[in-house]
Each structure stands twice: as structure tokens, then as C-alpha cells.
Amino acid sequence: xxxxxxxTDQKAPFALTRNAxxxxxxxxxxxxxxxxxxxxxxxxxxxxxxxxxxxxxxxHELLWIERLSDLDKDSQKHLAAELAQxxxxxxxxxxxxxxxxxxxxTWQVTTDRGDADLVLKAEDHIRRLTQTSLLIxxxxxxxxxxxxxxxxxxxxxxxxxxxx
Amino acid sequence: xxxxxxxxxxxxxxxxxxxxxxxxxxxxxVNNKILPSSPIYQVLPSHWIAAAxxxxxxxxxxxxxxxxxxxxxxxxxxxxxxxxxxRLLHISDPQVAxxxxxxxxxxxxxxxxxxxxxxxxxxDGEIRLARWNYTxxxxxxxxxxxxxxxxxLASFVSGEPIATEDVQYCPNCQTELTADTLECAHCDGExxxxxxxxxxxxxxxxxxxxxxxxxxxxxxxxxxxxxTLVPPYLTIPLMDKVLIPYQNGAPIDxxxxxxxxxxxxxSALLAWSxxxxxxxxxALVSERIGADLRTxxxxxxxxxxxxxxxxxxxxxxxxxxxxxxxxICVFLSLHLLDFATDVLMILMTAxxxxxxxxxxxxxxxxxxxxxxxxxxxVRDRLRTxxxxxxxxxxxxxxxxxxxxxxxxxVKAFAQEGREALRFREANQHNLIVNDRINKIxxxxxxxxxxxxxxxxLLVWAFxxxxxxxxxxxVGVLTAFLAYISRFYTRLDSMSRIVxxxxxxxxxxxxxxxxxxxxxxxxxxxxxxxxDHVSGRIEIRGAGFRYGNRSVIKDLNLxxxxxxxxGLVGHSGSGKSTMVNLMCRFYDVSAGSISLDGVNIxxxxxxxxxxxxxxxLQEPFLFFGSIAENIAYGKPEATRGEIVAAARAAHAHExxxxxxxxxxxxVGERGHGLSGGERQRISIARALLIDxxxxxxxxxxxxxxxxxxxxxxxxLDNLVHGRTTIAIAHRLSxxxxxNRLVVLDQGQIVEVGNHDELMAREGAYYRLYQxxxxxxxxxxxxLSSAHHIIDKELSE
Numbered sequence: 001x002x003x004x005x006x007x008t009d010q011k012a013p014f015a016l017t018r019n020a021x022x023x024x025x026x027x028x029x030x031x032x033x034x035x036x037x038x039x040x041x042x043x044x045x046x047x048x049x050x051x052x053x054x055x056x057x058x059x060h061e062l063l064w065i066e067r068l069s070d071l072d073k074d075s076q077k078h079l080a081a082e083l084a085q086x087x088x089x090x091x092x093x094x095x096x097x098x099x100x101x102x103x104x105x106t107w108q109v110t111t112d113r114g115d116a117d118l119v120l121k122a123e124d125h126i127r128r129l130t131q132t133s134l135l136i137x138x139x140x141x142x143x144x145x146x147x148x149x150x151x152x153x154x155x156x157x158x159x160x161x162x163x164x
Numbered sequence: 165x166x167x168x169x170x171x172x173x174x175x176x177x178x179x180x181x182x183x184x185x186x187x188x189x190x191x192x193x194v195n196n197k198i199l200p201s202s203p204i205y206q207v208l209p210s211h212w213i214a215a216a217x218x219x220x221x222x223x224x225x226x227x228x229x230x231x232x233x234x235x236x237x238x239x240x241x242x243x244x245x246x247x248x249x250x251r252l253l254h255i256s257d258p259q260v261a262x263x264x265x266x267x268x269x270x271x272x273x274x275x276x277x278x279x280x281x282x283x284x285x286x287x288d289g290e291i292r293l294a295r296w297n298y299t300x301x302x303x304x305x306x307x308x309x310x311x312x313x314x315x316x317l318a319s320f321v322s323g324e325p326i327a328t329e330d331v332q333y334c335p336n337c338q339t340e341l342t343a344d345t346l347e348c349a350h351c352d353g354e355x356x357x358x359x360x361x362x363x364x365x366x367x368x369x370x371x372x373x374x375x376x377x378x379x380x381x382x383x384x385x386x387x388x389x390x391x392t393l394v395p396p397y398l399t400i401p402l403m404d405k406v407l408i409p410y411q412n413g414a415p416i417d418x419x420x421x422x423x424x425x426x427x428x429x430x431s432a433l434l435a436w437s438x439x440x441x442x443x444x445x446x447a448l449v450s451e452r453i454g455a456d457l458r459t460x461x462x463x464x465x466x467x468x469x470x471x472x473x474x475x476x477x478x479x480x481x482x483x484x485x486x487x488x489x490x491x492i493c494v495f496l497s498l499h500l501l502d503f504a505t506d507v508l509m510i511l512m513t514a515x516x517x518x519x520x521x522x523x524x525x526x527x528x529x530x531x532x533x534x535x536x537x538x539x540x541x542v543r544d545r546l547r548t549x550x551x552x553x554x555x556x557x558x559x560x561x562x563x564x565x566x567x568x569x570x571x572x573x574v575k576a577f578a579q580e581g582r583e584a585l586r587f588r589e590a591n592q593h594n595l596i597v598n599d600r601i602n603k604i605x606x607x608x609x610x611x612x613x614x615x616x617x618x619x620x621l622l623v624w625a626f627x628x629x630x631x632x633x634x635x636x637x638v639g640v641l642t643a644f645l646a647y648i649s650r651f652y653t654r655l656d657s658m659s660r661i662v663x664x665x666x667x668x669x670x671x672x673x674x675x676x677x678x679x680x681x682x683x684x685x686x687x688x689x690x691x692x693x694x695d696h697v698s699g700r701i702e703i704r705g706a707g708f709r710y711g712n713r714s715v716i717k718d719l720n721l722x723x724x725x726x727x728x729x730g731l732v733g734h735s736g737s738g739k740s741t742m743v744n745l746m747c748r749f750y751d752v753s754a755g756s757i758s759l760d761g762v763n764i765x766x767x768x769x770x771x772x773x774x775x776x777x778x779x780l781q782e783p784f785l786f787f788g789s790i791a792e793n794i795a796y797g798k799p800e801a802t803r804g805e806i807v808a809a810a811r812a813a814h815a816h817e818x819x820x821x822x823x824x825x826x827x828x829x830v831g832e833r834g835h836g837l838s839g840g841e842r843q844r845i846s847i848a849r850a851l852l853i854d855x856x857x858x859x860x861x862x863x864x865x866x867x868x869x870x871x872x873x874x875x876x877x878x879l880d881n882l883v884h885g886r887t888t889i890a891i892a893h894r895l896s897x898x899x900x901x902n903r904l905v906v907l908d909q910g911q912i913v914e915v916g917n918h919d920e921l922m923a924r925e926g927a928y929y930r931l932y933q934x935x936x937x938x939x940x941x942x943x944x945x946l947s948s949a950h951h952i953i954d955k956e957l958s959e
Contacts (some may be wrong), residue, residue, distance in 0.1 A: 040820050042804060044720065050803055053820050061817050066804075125579065142204040 014063065016054075016075040024082050026054055028063055034062055039079050045129055045145075052079070090091065090116065091145045092136070095156040101163070106137070111144065118144055123163055134160075195937040212244050215255050219262045221626070224248050227316050231308040234297035238281060245284075245296065247313055250320060252286070254294065265293060267320045273310050277714055282306060300714075304707065304754040307718050366676060367492070370456050372753045374449045381446040385501075388438030389508045393516060394483030396646035398424050400520075403639030427615035447497045454493025461485055461678055467769075468678075469685035471751040479565030480558040484678060488554075488671035495668035503661040506654045513651050513786045517644065521636055527626045528648050532618040535612060542608050549601040551670045556594045563587045623648055685751050685769065692766040697759065697775045699725040699887035701746065708910075710739055715741045716910040718755070724855075728888040730901035732928060738910040739891045743861050746889065747776055759857075777850035783864035790819055791826040793845055797853040805852060813848035813878040815841070840871030847878045858882060860890040864897055872897070895932055904928060 019025040019035055026034040042051035054063035068076060083101055090111035099106040105120050119139035120126070127135045134146040149157065187746060208216055208229055216226070228247040235241040235256070246253040252265040261779055265271070265286060271293075275284045277300060286293045286307055298306060319326045371378060402424050410416050431829070452690050461487055473481075517525035567583045568573055574583055701723040708716040716738050723729050731739045744750050745757060748764055757764050777797075794809055795801040801809075806826065810816040818841055822828040830837060830845075843863065850858065863879060864872045868953040876897065883890075883900065892898050906914040906928045913927045923927035 040805060040825060042820060042825045043827050044824050046789070046791070047803060051807060051826075055820065059817070059821055061820065064807075 016071075018078060024078060028062075037062060039082055041083070041087075044087070044089075045135065089143045089145050091147055092152075092156075094153050095159045098162075100157050105163075107159075109144070115138045118142070120163070125138075126163060196908060208244075212255070216244065216246055219253060219255060220246070220248065224250075227894075228307055228312040230302070230311055231305075232284070232296050232298035232302060234281065234299060236295065236297065243296070245309065247309065247316055249316070252313065254296070263294070264337060267317050269321050273313050275306050275310055277303065279424055284310065300709070303709075303714070304767075307705075307707070307754070316565060320580045346856070353719055364665070364672050367453070367457075367496075367672060369551045370453045370460070371449075371454075374452060377445055377449045380506075381442055381449065384438055384442035384445065386508060387907055388435055389505055389512060391431050391435035391438055393509070393512055393647075394435075395428050396643050396650070397516065398427050398431075399646055400637075400643045401641040403642050403799065404637045405639075408638055436647065443501065446501050450493055450497035450501075453496060454489055457675065458485055458489040461489065461675055464679055464681075468681060468683045470744065471684050472681060477558075477565060479561035479563075481678075483558045483561050484674050488674050491671045492668050492675070495664055495671075499661055499664040499668075503658060506658045509654055510651060511573050513647050517647060520640055520643065521630075524623070524627060524630060524636065524640075528619065528623050528644060528651075530622060531615045535615055538608070538611060538615075540806065542604060543602050546601065546666050549597070549604070550666045551673075552597050554667075554670055554674065556590070556597050560587070560590045560594055563590050597665045620645070620648065648739060669808065685748055686765075687769060691768045691771075692762050693771065694760060694767060694775075697856040699723075699775075699856070700760050701887060701889075702761070703755070704758070704759045706745065706752045706757060707754030708738075708745055708750065708752050711742075714910060716745070716752075719910070719912060721905065721912065721915075723887055723889070725887055726885055727903065728883055728890065728901045730898035730904040731891045731907060732895060732898070732904050732931060733907035734931075735893075737907040739907055740861060742907070743778075743859050743889065743891060746857075747778060748772060748861060774853070775856045777853060777855035777858045777886075779843070779846055779850050779858075779863040779879075779882075781861045783846035785830045785837070785842055785845060787830070789824075789829055790822070790845060793830060794826075794848045794852055796849055801852055806848075809848040809852040810845075812851050812881045813844045814874055815844035815848050815878070818844075838871070840868075840875060843871075843875055844878055847875070847882055851882050856886060858886045858888040859887065860892075862891050864892065864894070895935055906931070 014029060015027045017025045017027065023036045024038060026037045030051045036057035037054050040053050040055055041048055042053060049068050050066070052065040053070060054059050054065070056062050060088050065071065068079065071079065088115045092109050092111050094110045096110065103120055107118050107120060109116055109118060118136065120136065120137045125137045127137070129135055132149045134149065136144040136146065138144065146152065152160070206225065209231060220226070226246055226248060232243050232245065233240055235243070246255065246257040250267050254263040268288070270289045272287050273284060274287065275282060277283070280300055282298050282300055283295055284298070285295045315326050406416060406421055427808070465481065465485070511645070514525065514529060517528060561588050574580060584690040623644060625646060627636070630636045631638060631641055690870055703719055703721045704721045706716055707714070731742060733739055739852055745752055748769060751765065759767065759772070759775070786796065791803070791806050794806050807816065810819055819826055819828070860879065864875050880900065890898060890901065903917060903950060905912055906921070908927055914921055914924065916924070922932065
């Protein structure tokens with residue numbers, strides 16, 4: 001098994017940049033340049049900032065980053081930008097209306113990325129992550145996150161409660 | 165039992181040194197110092213002493229004896245085999261002459277069993293001299309006797325003395341016995357008690373923590389019942405002092421009326437609030453009792469051995485823990501509560517009625533004994549019926565539990581129709597049983613109503629007669645009618661208690677069935693704790709049987725720390741059973757397994773299993789995220805540890821490719837993951853607990869060769885430095901094993917590394933050849949197929 005460099009401090013011998021085509025580029029200490037690399041989070045839900053992996057274009061791990069904050073500012077910026085483009089998990093802030101209390105049901109919600117409709121196909125598409133956070137998978141496979149149940153307004157909680 | 169019996173006899177003999185028996189044993193030991201002189205083997209059961217003594221020559225020592233219990237035609241008959249220094253004696257009957265087999269060079273004994281009957285055969289070369297039969301209870305003793313016979317014969321032929329073993333072993337499980345304990349700690353104290361029929365009373369064990377709440381609830385019940393009895397009493401003055409005088413021309417006393425009406429309202433309000441408090445408290449308690457019952461039953465169930473789960477069906481166990489405990493809970497919170505209230509009400513009403521007018525009260529209570537008698541009659545019939553319904557109901561859910569997990573097989577063989585039919589049949593059976601019960605039940609309820617109507621009629625008739633004779637006032641009669649109409653409606657609902665009690669009792673019985681079941685893999689009574697485990701496994705004389713099928717026979721093997729052992733053999737040769745025994749999923753029926761010199765039965769089960777990493781052929785993933793599945797054996801593991809384990813198991817990259825990485829959800833059977841991916845997750849799971857002992861049960865059997873290589877790499881990381889026992893059908897996957905152990909029919913036939921075993925050209929050689937041929941044959945098939953395709957293309 002080849003050794004994956006583990007990056008835990010800022011003096012890491014590599015740099016993340018963008019190439020001319022706008023792709024993310026990894027320059028490792030030995031001078032190799034990997035084009036089209038992409039970052040993935042190992043624990044996107046339970047610990048988003050812990051454990052990131054930089055994968056090569058053909059999906060092999062090149063680099064393991066214990067913590068995003070361990071990187072230098074530039075690399076952090078590039079990684080964060082790439083992650084923002086790749087990750088789509090709207091966070092529900094309030095639920096306005098549900099079409100019915102029996103599934104399938106169409107919900108009108110406000111998320112951190114704007115208003116949206118989501119279709120809940122079955123009640124078990126609501127997955128409880130912790131005591132207070134939920135992940136709702138809609139009919140098209142998009143994941144909506146409710147980070148904290150307590151933070152929702154009263155009406156949203158009342159609507160949601162009918163499905164839990 | 166057998167060993168205990170002999171030990172008892174031995175102890176008796178020890179206390180009474182004058183006994184002839186003791187002298188026989190003693191002289192044997194004195195005259196023949198070279199023989200192993202374990203007294204346990206030599207003490208004859210008392211009923212054989214006379215016969216044996218008459219047959220043995222003076223000074224002829226008993227080396228060993230064996231009592232068998234079947235004659236050649238398999239009738240039960242006790243017989244004795246005695247091994248002396250120079251011959252084998254068969255005493256079938258004390259009166260009949262004894263058959264004696266003097267030792268000679270080519271004698272040998274064999275024992276085997278079939279369908280619960282064991283046979284010990286004595287051969288002279290190829291010629292069978294005798295065959296003795298026994299039931300399998302004697303199996304361990306026979307194996308021991310056979311060993312003694314072989315040793316003694318060898319010593320007789322060669323003239324060399326038998327090497328004496330200083331240590332004594334329990335005759336049953338082969339555990340070492342210490343000098344002062346002749347009874348083996350593992351083999352005694354099996355308790356078999358039938359469960360008591362007063363099962364519902366046993367629920368008290370669960371109710372006890374809530375006794376104060378229960379007492380409070382009971383007092384509230386008393387008070388609220390009393391409050392409900394006030395209103396009818398107030399009708400007496402309302403009738404006699406207000407209404408009847410008014411009819412006779414007197415004006416209405418409004419002050420009195422408002423007082424009485426206020427009393428009615430007050431008592432109603434009081435009854436309402438008390439009733440609310442009572443129901444709330446008791447429902448709260450009963451819900452907690454139900455929850456305790458469920459958790460305790462489930463916890464107990466989890467501790468039972470695999471043997472129990474093997475014999476039970478999932479649906480049945482699920483319905484026991486789920487619906488039965490719920491039924492008990494409903495019974496406690498609803499029916500029992502109502503019933504107690506009713507009984508209290510009847511007693512109080514009876515007291516009030518008697519205090520008003522004893523004669524009329526007697527008439528009113530007349531139908532009660534009849535109803536009680538009817539209840540008694542119906543109860544017996546209903547009880548068996550409800551138990552039957554429960555069994556039928558678990559049959560229905562069993563069909564579901566069988567079919568749903570096996571849905572792929574059902575669909576693949578297009579057997580949906582048959583499964584539907586099976587379900588319909590089970591359902592039909594359910595209907596029939598229910599119909600039968602309902603026939604009795606439907607008759608019961610109207611009969612009670614009829615009796616109450618008759619009772620009311622009696623009260624009317626007798627009351628009018630009494631009013632006519634000026635014995636009672638009209639007010640008293642109306643009060644009586646008001647009381648008994650309540651009273652009788654309660655009787656009707658009370659009679660319902662019969663069925664619900666029976667249902668709850670049968671539910672309780674089925675739950676206590678689980679709770680009373682003692683695990684066949686018991687926790688040790690004097691646990692030995694291992695601080696540091698090096699991983700040396702010693703299997704001594706191990707035997708195991710499923711029912712009456714003997715799977716492992718007298719197996720001896722020592723595995724050194726860090727050694728990798730490959731278990732090889734045909735399917736059915738006992739490889740997987742060995743794994744089950746080593747994990748202590750089952751206990752050996754004879755012999756012992758020790759870890760670092762300690763019998764594994766003496767180590768607390770969970771502590772023992774913590775040292776074992778198990779990778780199965782079919783990896784099981786629980787519903788949850790991948791990270792949770794990897795950390796299953798060590799929930800407190802950090803994310804770093806989980807990632808490290810996954811890396812070592814070559815699972816890290818494919819996990820990262822999943823949309824949610826380590827947070828991805830996997831279903832019950834790991835839907836969405838391939839067999840190899842599931843297997844690597846289960847390897848990561850085993851790696852994370854860092855076990856001293858590793859057991860690989862066909863870990864690579866269910867995947868293709870390419871994935872097998874990936875898994876093999878992961879396994880190589882896992883095996884490193886651990887005592888490993890690997891089972892593999894494909895012999896090529898065992899290339900790293902230090903030793904290969906070839907099993908056949910539950911016995912070790914060969915031990916050695918690949919080259920040695922190939923050189924020996926024995927069982928392993930044949931297995932290897934057979935597999936190699938298979939591979940060749942496959943290749944041949946392929947190449948011939950190519951030829952055909954080529955031909956077709958060229959034409």
C-alpha cells in the first residue's frame with residue numbers, strides 16, 4: 001500500500017492552485033503535478049471540517065488533510081471554492097406549507113439557498129442524524145439539512161412533527 | 165450425571181475404607197504402580213461389583229470400565245466392559261458367562277455413531293469380533309475407554325509401561341481437576357425447572373420498583389369509586405322527601421332540592437378528578453412496567469447462545485417481545501384497572517344495599533353466583549383457545565419473516581404465488597382458531613346480559629311487592645334500581661376480564677419462556693480475568709454434536725500465539741463448527757478449549773469475545789452510517805481511528821467515492837454496496853478492535869477473484885501478528901498459513917504446511933488435486949467455448 005501524505009501542519013510540502021482551465025491542481029513536493037483533482041469530505045454530515053481527501057481525476061486518493069484550517073490560506077481558499085461548487089445540501093430554515101400529511105407530500109420551504117419545493121416520497125426519507133438534526137432526501141435525491149430542530153419556528157416544527 | 169454418580173460412589177468409598185470396592189481399587193493401585201491410577205476411572209458402580217469380582221482373577225486389576233446400555237438388537241440393557249491388564253471382558257449379564265478377549269497384537273477398537281446410537285467395535289485385523297451399542301449419553305465415556313484400551317494394548321504388546329499422567333482431567337469435559345476438587349466446576353449444576361403457571365403474579369418482579377405509585381393509585385381508586393356511589397344514594401331523599409310529597413300535594417322544598425343537586429354535582433366533579441388522577445398514575449406505572457419487561461426480555465435474549473436462536477424463528481421472537489409485552493401493558497393499564505374498580509364497586513354497592521335493606525339486597529345479588537360460575541366454565545375453554553391464537557399469530561408473522569429476507573430467492577424462482585398461498589393458509593388457520601373461540605365468546609356475553617335482565621326483573625318484582633307491603637319507600641326502590649343498573653353493566657364488562665386475563669397470562673408465559681431460558685453458554689460462576697492475552701489456544705478432546713449428529717469428535721490442537729492456522733476440509737467436515745466453538749457461540753459437549761491455559765468457560769463471555777475478531781463469509785452491516793458500522797465493536801473510536809482502520813482494510817477510497825463518505829447510510833443487508841465492499845467494511849470493523857485472535861470464516865468465498873485479491877491484501881494487514889484461524893474453501897488463499905489442519909468428519913486427519921502435506925499425498929493432496937483439476941476443467945471449458953465462437957465467426 002502506497003503511503004498517502006498526511007497533512008497536519010502548515011509547512012506541508014504541497015500546494016493547491018488552479019490551472020489555466022480552471023481545474024484544481026495539486027503540486028506535490030516531488031514536483032508532480034496532478035490536474036483536475038477534487039476534494040471530498042470524509043464526514044460531510046457528522047464532522048464537515050474534519051478529514052478531507054484530495055482525489056485524483058480517476059478517483060484515487062492523493063492527499064489526506066486532517067483539518068482544513070491546517071492548510072495555508074491560498075490552498076484553503078481554492079479548496080473551499082471547489083467544495084462550495086461540488087456540495088449541494090440546502091439547509092431548511094422554515095417550512096411554509098405541506099401538501100398533505102401522507103406521503104408523497106410536497107413541501108414549500110425556505111432554505112439558505114432560497115425558496116424551494118421538495119417532494120417527500122416516504123417518511124423514512126427523513127433521517128435523524130442527531131437528536132436535533134435531520135437530513136431529508138427529496139424525490140430527486142437532493143439532501144436538505146435541518147441543522148437544529150429547536151431553531152425552526154413554531155409552525156415549521158408543528159408541520160415537521162407530523163412526519164416524525 | 166454419570167461423572168457425578170461415580171464421584172459420589174467414590175466419596176462414599178473413601179469415607180468407608182472397609183468397603184470391598186475400595187480394596188479392589190486400592191490393591192489395583194498398589195499392585196500395579198505403572199498404570200495410570202486415576203480412581204475415577206476405576207470405581208465400579210455398586211451393582212456391577214459382585215459380577216465383576218466373580219469374573220476377575222485374584223489380583224487382576226481393573227484398568228478401566230465402561231457401562232453401555234443397548235444390546236445388539238438395540239433393546240435397553242445395561243452391560244459392562246472391563247479392561248484389565250491383559251484382556252477385555254464383556255459382562256452382559258451377571259449370571260451368564262462372560263466373554264473374554266485376551267490382548268493380542270492386531271486387536272483394535274473403533275467407535276462411531278449414527279442417529280443417536282453409538283457403536284464400539286472390536287476388530288482382530290479385518291475380522292470384527294464384537295460390536296457393542298450405546299446411547300450417545302455414554303459417548304464421552306466410550307471415547308475415553310477406547311483411548312485407555314489402545315494405550316493398554318500397546319503397552320501389553322510392547323512391554324513398555326504406560327507413561328503416567330500426573331494431572332487428572334474431568335472425565336466429561338477434560339478440564340484439569342485440582343487435587344482437592346474431584347468434581348468438575350463446569351459439569352455440574354444444570355438446573356431444569358418447568359415454568360410456574362402463576363405467570364401473571366410473576367410480573368410483580370417488574371412492578372416492585374413502582375410499589376409506592378401503585379399504592380397511591382389504589383387509594384385514589386378507592387376514593388374515586390366511593391365518589392361515584394354517592395349520586396344514587398342522594399336519589400332516596402330526592403324521591404321520598406321531595407317528589408312523592410309533592411305528588412301528594414305538599415310544596416317543593418327548594419332549599420333542600422338545591423342542596424341535593426349541589427351534592428350530585430359535587431360528587432360527580434369529585435369522581436371525575438379522582439378518576440383522572442387514578443387512571444393517569446396507573447397508566448404511567450403500567451407503561452413503565454411494560455417498557456421494563458421489554459428491555460429486560462430483549463437484554464436476556466441477546467445473552468442467550470446461538471443455539472437458542474438457531475432453534476427459534478425471528479418472527480416468533482419479534483412478536484413475543486413486541487406485541488406480547490404490549491398486550492401485558494394494556495392489560496395492566498386498562499383491564500386490570502377496570503376490573504379492580506369494578507370489584508371495589510361491587511363490594512361497596514353490596515355494603516350500601518345491605519345497609520339500606522338486607523332482604524332486597526339479597527334478591528339483587530342473587531344472579532351473582534350464577535355469573536361467577538359461568539365465568540369459571542368459559543375461562544377454561546378460552547384459555548387454551550387464546551394460547552392457540554398466539555401460536556397461530558406467530559405462525560403468520562413467521563411466514564413474513566421467512567419470506568421478506570429471502571425475497572430474492574422467492575422472486576428468482578417465481579414462487580410469489582406459493583408464498584402468498586402459504587400466508588393465506590396461515591391466515592386461514594388463524595381464522596379457524598378465532599372462529600372457534602368466538603363461538604364460545606359470542607354466547608358468553610349475551611348470556612351475561614340475559615342474566616342481568618332477569619336480575620333487574622327480580623328486583624322490580626320483589627321491590628314492588630315490598631313497597632305494597634310498606635316495607636320500603638319508593639325512593640329506596642329507585643335507589644336500588646339506580647345502583648344495580650350500574651352494578652350489572654359493570655358485571656358485563658367484568659366478565660370481559662376473563663378473556664383479557666387469559667390473553668395477558670399467555671403473553672406473560674411466552675415472555676417468561678424467554679426469561680426462564682438459561683443460556684447454554686453460561687457466564688462463569690467464578691470468572692477468571694485475563695490481563696494480557698497472548699493468544700495461545702489449546703483444544704483438548706473437544707467434541708460437539710448438533711442434536712444427535714456428532715460434528716466434532718475428540719479433537720486436539722494447540723495453536724501458538726501469532727500462528728496462522730488454515731482449516732481445510734470438505735464442506736460438512738466441521739470447520740465452521742470449530743469456529744463457532746472457538747468464538748464460544750456454542751459450548752463443547754466434551755473436552756475443553758483454553759486460551760492462554762484458561763478454560764474459555766471460565767472467562768466472562770464478553771471479555772473473551774473482545775479478544776476475537778471475526779470476519780464472516782456474509783458480512784452483516786447494521787442500519788446506520790459506514791462510520792458507525794466500522795466502529796461497531798468500539799463505539800468510542802475516534803474518526804481518525806476509523807479512517808485508519810478503513811485504510812488498512814482497503815476500504816477508504818471506495819468509501820470516499822460514496823456521496824456522503826463515511827456518513828453514507830447502509831441498509832440492513834448493505835444495499836448499494838457490493839459484496840467485496842461490504843466485506844472490506846467488516847474487515848475494517850475487525851481491525852478496529854485490534855483483537856489478539858482472528859477468525860476468518862470463508863472471508864473471500866463470496867467474491868470474484870479480482871475483489872478477492874483486494875480483500876486478500878486487506879486481510880494480510882489484519883492477520884499480521886495475530887493468532888489466526890482461517891477457513892477457506894479455495895486452498896490458494898491459505899498460502900500464508902503456518903500450518904494447515906485438514907478436517908474430515910469432525911476429526912483432524914492431517915496437520916502440516918502445504919509442502920509437507922503435498923509430499924504426504926494424503927487427504928490434503930487429494931483436495932488440492934481436485935481443486936486444481938476443477939480450475940483446469942474450467943479453463944478447458946473456456947477454451948473450447950472460444951473455439952466454437954471462433955468457428956461460428958469464421959463461418
